[in-house]
Amino acid sequence: MESPEQIRDRLLARFPGAEISVVTNPGIAAQHSLLLGAAHARAIAEFLRDDPTLKLDQCSNVTGIDWPEKEIVETKNISTPDPANPAAPPKVVEQKTKRLQLGFLEVVYHLYSITHRHGPVIFRLRTGNRTDQATVPSLTPVWRSCEFQEREAFDLFGITFDGHPDLRRILMWDEFKDHPMRRDYAEPDDYEWEPTPHGTVLEKTKAHYPPPPALVAAPTVLPAAPAAPVKGATP
Amino acid sequence: MFKRDPEDCPLSQEVTPPPPAVTEAERDELRRQGILLTSLQELYTWGNSHSVWPLNFGLACCAIEMIAASMAKFDIARFGSEVFRPSPRQADLLIVSGTVTKKMAPQVIRLWNQMPEPKYCIAMGACAISGGPFKQGYNVLKGIDRFIPVDIYIPGCPPRPEALLHGLVQLQKKIQGFKLTGPDAPRHLRDDQPCNCPVPEFGEHDLEPPANPEVWTAPPAIVRKD
Numbered sequence: 001m002e003s004p005e006q007i008r009d010r011l012l013a014r015f016p017g018a019e020i021s022v023v024t025n026p027g028i029a030a031q032h033s034l035l036l037g038a039a040h041a042r043a044i045a046e047f048l049r050d051d052p053t054l055k056l057d058q059c060s061n062v063t064g065i066d067w068p069e070k071e072i073v074e075t076k077n078i079s080t081p082d083p084a085n086p087a088a089p090p091k092v093v094e095q096k097t098k099r100l101q102l103g104f105l106e107v108v109y110h111l112y113s114i115t116h117r118h119g120p121v122i123f124r125l126r127t128g129n130r131t132d133q134a135t136v137p138s139l140t141p142v143w144r145s146c147e148f149q150e151r152e153a154f155d156l157f158g159i160t161f162d163g164h165p166d167l168r169r170i171l172m173w174d175e176f177k178d179h180p181m182r183r184d185y186a187e188p189d190d191y192e193w194e195p196t197p198h199g200t201v202l203e204k205t206k207a208h209y210p211p212p213p214a215l216v217a218a219p220t221v222l223p224a225a226p227a228a229p230v231k232g233a234t235p
Numbered sequence: 236m237f238k239r240d241p242e243d244c245p246l247s248q249e250v251t252p253p254p255p256a257v258t259e260a261e262r263d264e265l266r267r268q269g270i271l272l273t274s275l276q277e278l279y280t281w282g283n284s285h286s287v288w289p290l291n292f293g294l295a296c297c298a299i300e301m302i303a304a305s306m307a308k309f310d311i312a313r314f315g316s317e318v319f320r321p322s323p324r325q326a327d328l329l330i331v332s333g334t335v336t337k338k339m340a341p342q343v344i345r346l347w348n349q350m351p352e353p354k355y356c357i358a359m360g361a362c363a364i365s366g367g368p369f370k371q372g373y374n375v376l377k378g379i380d381r382f383i384p385v386d387i388y389i390p391g392c393p394p395r396p397e398a399l400l401h402g403l404v405q406l407q408k409k410i411q412g413f414k415l416t417g418p419d420a421p422r423h424l425r426d427d428q429p430c431n432c433p434v435p436e437f438g439e440h441d442l443e444p445p446a447n448p449e450v451w452t453a454p455p456a457i458v459r460k461d
Contacts, residue, residue, distance in 0.1 A: 172374065173338050173437040180373050187373040188441035193454050194370065201371055 001118040002054070004032045014047060015040050023124065033108070033122035038136055041125055042163075045142040048111060048121065056111035056121055059143035062150055063110075064157035066182045068130070069103040103130045105159050109139065109146070127159060130182075138164035156181035276415045283353060284410035287403070290326035291319040292346065295333025297360040297393040304396035314403050323349040328406070329383075330399075334362035334369060335376040337442050341434050347383045348431045352423030355410070357402055358385045361392045368392070381446040383432050384422075 002010070004022045011020050011034075019037030024030075036044055048056045074097050079090040105127045112119030125136040138161035140146045150161045151170040158179035161167055169176065178185055197205040257265075262272050293301060305311045305319060320326040323346045335343055347356065358379055361367030369375035379385065386409060389402040413421045422428045432450065435442040446453075 171338075175437040175439060177439040185373075188445065190377065190441070190445055192365075192370070192377055 004034055033124055035124050041137045045139050049142055055113045055115045058112045058114050059109055059145050060112055061110040062146050063108040064153035065106040067104050068183050070101050072099045072101050105130055105134055105157055107136055134158055135160045135162050137162050140164050280411045280413050284407040285315040287316050287328045288318045288320050288326050289316055289328040289330050290323055291321045293332050297332035300393045300396050301332045304399045309396040326350055327354055329356045330359050331363040331379045332359045335379050337374055337376055340376045344382050344432055344434050352430050355386045357387045359389045364388050381451045384450045
């Protein structure tokens with residue numbers, strides 16, 4: 001099967017002006033993916049499905065990802081020569097710049113070809129932000145198997161799929177307002193005591209139940225080491 | 236449903252059971268001679284306890300164990316509960332067998348309300364008792380006893396069919412201990428206790444209300460004593 005770079009080159013030749021880039025996966029799986037712009041996504045999807053050498057006729061998986069706003073700190077070394085003594089080695093100053101990366105939502109599609117028995121080809125679509133531009137084009141008209149999975153991403157992540165034939169919540173009830181898979185989701189505060197809390201559950205326990213009274217410290221068995229004299233302390 | 240006239244037998248009236256005229260040993264001796272001595276209360280609870288018909292209703296993997304309990308190897312028919320009814324109108328026992336999601340909870344409570352009295356509820360498995368492994372999730376009810384009164388809790392994940400049979404026998408013992416009159420009478424023989432539970436609404440963030448205060452209160456803070 002063609003590599004993502006080859007597919008990207010072929011797509012750029014076929015759709016000039018489309019935004020297509022390769023997102024590399026640095027992990028051991030090395031499943032690199034294509035990042036598509038929303039404008040040409042539908043046409044590219046149809047091309048991937050119908051192209052005789054690719055023939056990606058099955059969309060097996062649609063996944064949502066939430067990328068919240070995050071601050072990126074970039075460190076740069078700047079060397080400035082000393083004006084008083086030009087012969088001395090330049091002074092190196094570490095300069096940190098902070099950059100705010102806006103949050104967005106992402107949808108990942110995994111494609112396989114039943115005809116040619118190859119795959120997966122992975123591509124991603126990104127929304128403009130996490131609030132009012134959380135829209136990507138729906139690919140349900142291209143692969144029918146996307147229908148329920150896009151509804152799931154709509155339900156749990158709040159991604160609106162433009163052109164979906166039946167975009168309703170699928171897991172939670174219709175009256176539900178939140179999107180539980182978003183990282184800033186706050187679940188209802190109905191914690192109940194449990195015997196062995198740990199991790200985030202322990203934090204909830206502390207918030208809901210008073211801590212047990214501290215045990216009375218038992219006298220130490222070992223003789224205490226002579227304390228070092230503290231400077232300036234009055235005896 | 237059997238309705239008692241409140242004027243005829245008010246609940247406030249203290250009923251002191253008279254001492255038994257015939258002792259247990261004498262009754263056994265008489266039974267060997269072919270004479271059966273009993274009371275209406277014993278007959279009533281004996282009949283009730285040996286024909287507990289469960290609702291044919293499963294939620295998750297515990298339901299598989301419930302089905303296994305009804306098959307030949309474990310044979311729930313030995314205890315008179317083989318008639319799984321497909322309609323809540325004909326069932327006596329609601330076995331909550333599995334995870335109750337918040338989306339499913341109103342339907343479970345509606346089934347409970349549709350069952351005629353006398354009715355009993357078994358919470359089968361960790362999920363039905365407390366939410367189990369999904370207790371900290373946003374979408375799972377932390378125990379069906381938040382909304383309906385539960386008679387028997389069967390722990391396990393899932394409990395084996397023997398555990399379900401044991402729970403059923405415990406329920407039968409509980410039914411056999413019922414009094415027909417007086418302040419200890421069960422819910423279905425009293426006028427002051429409702430047999431229906433309010434069905435929660437789907438709210439914007441959670442079920443509204445998140446629990447039925449008539450049957451459930453939050454567990455108290457546990458502070459270790461030193």
